Amino acid sequence: MSAIHLDQRSSLNRGAAIASIATAILLVGLKTWAAWRTGSTAMLGSLADSALDLIASLATLIGVWIAAMPADEDHRFGHGKAEALAAIFQVMLIAVSAAGIGYRGIDRLINGVQTEAAAEGIGVSAIAIVATLALLTWQRYVIRRTGSLAIKTDNVHYQSDLLLNLAVIAALVLDQYLGIAQADPLFGIGIAAWLAWGAWHAASEAVDHLMDKEWPDEKRDAFLEVLSRHPDIRGVHDLRTRTSGSDDFVQFHMAVDRDLTIVQVHDLMDEVEARLEKEFPGVEVLIHPDPKGLVNEEGVAAEELLPDRAG
Known part of the structure; x- marks a missing residue:
């Protein structure tokens, strides 16, 4: 992580959070229309993920804003764990989204529903991919500069969005152009599984921060x-x-x-x-x-941690 002033770090984190919110609003609007036009479970899953991303991005903005507050009399070590709390909130939203999408995918796999308007759905997904790539590029720059956990977790969401949008395109092509009727619900279930895996990974890192895990x-x-x-x-x-x-x-x-x-x-x-x-x-x-030479309670001179100092 590059050496930057605290104010610069806070400004970068807030900028990344605001960019995430703006991207989520754009994607929610586009995917709402596309889900209505196509009736696709995969598209609906992608919409649900983007809607939760919007809520999560708002939580990220609040988290990085609180984390940037300087230490005070009640928080002598600062407010950095606000980022981990924001990440946990995001994980909870992702888990709920995964469960809902998975349930809908299984229901449609059993009962069967035909999708429509593949061109519109594919076009919206392509726009979403371009917007998401732009956001990911900015977020990764900010993460390299600040190391923000909340922005890292948000970045995980949008990495999954790339796969989600590609999955929607694949599902619509297979369903409407190649006649594979079960492709859409199967991709929806796959999306749910991917979201659940991402939630688990993000939760692990957030818990490590909250539990003060040692450095690698x-x-x-x-x-x-x-x-x-x-x-x-x-x-x-x-x-x-x-x-x-x-x-x-x-x-x-x-x-x-x-x-x-x-x-x-x-x-x-x-x-x-x-x-x-x-x-x-x-x-x-x-x-x-x-x-030098002080012996600890176990009777051992504890001076061996430095490399190349043995003996």
Whole structure:
């Protein structure tokens, strides 16, 4: 993630959320007309997904707006988890949508209904694909800059929209041009399954944020590698990491030469924090200094976490 100011990050996240809302409004209008004209279960499923995307995008906007609020007396670690809460709300909507689409697809598979107006349905789906691709491109740029969980979850929705719209086109072609009557409900059921899988994946990441899951191993290793470059750090232990929205938090114990004065240790900590901020923009670090050779409660000198420091 690129180093950008908090105000820029908030502005990008809000811009992505507003673009998502505008796209959803366009798609809902087009697909409402197309679902009425075609009678397609797949198109109806795509409409339901876009309608829920609109609600979810509104939740995303609220989530990133709250998450951008600075820390205050009641929320000393900021409001970053608002993004995870917005993501959970989106997941609930996706799950409801998947269940409804799946039920309708099974009903039509059993009872059978013929679709109509394939040209209109295909045309609307093609427009939806172009609009969705434009939104995805913008969202991915914002995600690279801000790392926003809420925008990531919204991006998952619109990735699925690409497949949904392609599925609608395929269903209409197979049903009306090739005479495969069961294609439309089968694609509708497939869409429901895809939505359910996307909801599960998005929920897992949101729960990880809410439960303060540790960073991935590669990110922790990169963090320790930065620490290992400093010649005055003798070891690190009790490293704890978590992510809240776009913000990272780290705390650890740092072993230093026992002969250093308090002032020298303080200056060393400031220097270490500056290096970490350069490599991990926006990270909030809490360091507890320990004299080298300090033994923990288990009787072990816990200074082995730094790479290439064995022995």
